[in-house]
Amino acid sequence: MxxxxxxxxxxxxxxxxxxxxxxxxxxxxxxxxxxxxxxxxxxxxxxxxxxxxxxxxxxxxxxxxxxxxxxxxxxxxxxxxxxxxxxxxxxxxINSPLEIGIGLLLVSMLAIVFVSDHTYMIIPNQVLLFFLPLFIIYRIIVPTNPWWLSVLGGIAGFGLIAIIILLSKGGMGAGDMKLFSVIGYLVGFPHVFLTLFVATIYGLVFFLLQKLLHKGESPLIPFGPSIILAGGTVFFYGSTLLDWYFSLYY
Incomplete structure (x- = not known):
């Protein structure tokens, strides 16, 4: 069955x-x-x-x-x-029906964002505005403890990418900033920082793979898919990753 x-x-x-x-x-x-x-x-x-x-x-x-x-x-x-x-x-x-739903949403958002970001280097607002209310509903049903950590995660996600955009003088786009804010709301604070770290690792892996495929060239790599993939990783395994990391020092 x-x-x-x-x-x-x-x-x-x-x-x-x-x-x-x-x-x-x-x-x-x-x-x-x-x-x-x-x-x-x-x-x-x-x-x-x-x-x-x-x-x-x-x-x-x-x-x-x-x-x-x-x-x-x-x-x-x-x-x-x-x-x-x-x-x-x-x-x-995934065992919980609600978490299966979130997993399906993350897979869906990743697929759509990958197509648009890879093809046009654009993350459409319409896509984010579709998924954000669904994540908000989930966090109303299953809130973070305390509940406002979700809101703080969204604000921190927006702010982190905004700082990177300013420091890199446009190295990332506004679409990445808004997307990371949505993911930050889902994973909450302080897991949003872990999400950025994991997204950077994914982005580096994708960059190296693309460079190998393009025979040493340096192609533009959309960061949106890395953000969503990292969000899913942290949402489901964030606590496990942190426990493993801290166990190395204790």
Whole structure:
């Protein structure tokens, strides 16, 4: 029975991952609710349902548009597979239904932000304004102790990135600042500081991987996905990480 549930979450993740690709690409242009059907970005041919099956269509078409032969961005299957694995992970390793919900939200936000940040270097306000109320509702149901640590975490998250922007003279963007404020509200204070540290580690790993893939070049790396991934890590394992760290000195 458990395997069936995990499989259900995996398939659901594939479907949502396909949708998150669309959201991440359309929202920055204000076209999310456009009535236009999905089309090839190169030849603009309308895609049939066979070309829109999550993950399978990419491999069936050998990574190319069947109309014009242009390569399909690997971002599509990557996001679909990531979302599927992320949903299955939440089902397998999180016990509380409420925390499973938060895990699914974090995976969803990460997928959307990765698409928009990777493609346009933009984190849309509409995306943050969608997820923030859901995190607020969660913190009303399961408040930090004391409750105002969530608010302080949001303020600290905003302030930390604002300071980095000023010191680096624009090394990070306002989208990162607002995103970190949302994540700071979720993880609370003082875990927001640990989140920044973990996000920096993730960002460094992504930078090194990209540099290897680009043969020594220094590509621009969006920091938004690292922030969300770090937020999820700290939300679920922050106390464990801190206990482990302090155990090294005592």
């Amino acid at each position: 458990e395997h069936n549930v995990v499989f259900f979450f995996f398939i659901t993740g594939l479907v949502f991952g396909s949708f998150y690709n669309v959201v991440g690409l359309r929202v920055p242009h204000g076209k999310m609710f456009s009535s236009s059907r999905s089309a090839c970005p190169s030849c603009h041919n309308i895609l049939s349902w066979k070309e829109l099956v999550p993950l399978l269509s990419f491999f069936y078409q050998k990574g190319k548009c069947k109309h014009c032969g242009k390569a399909i961005s690997p971002l599509y299957p990557i996001i679909e597979l990531f979302t599927a694995v992320g949903f299955a992970f939440c089902c397998l390793f």
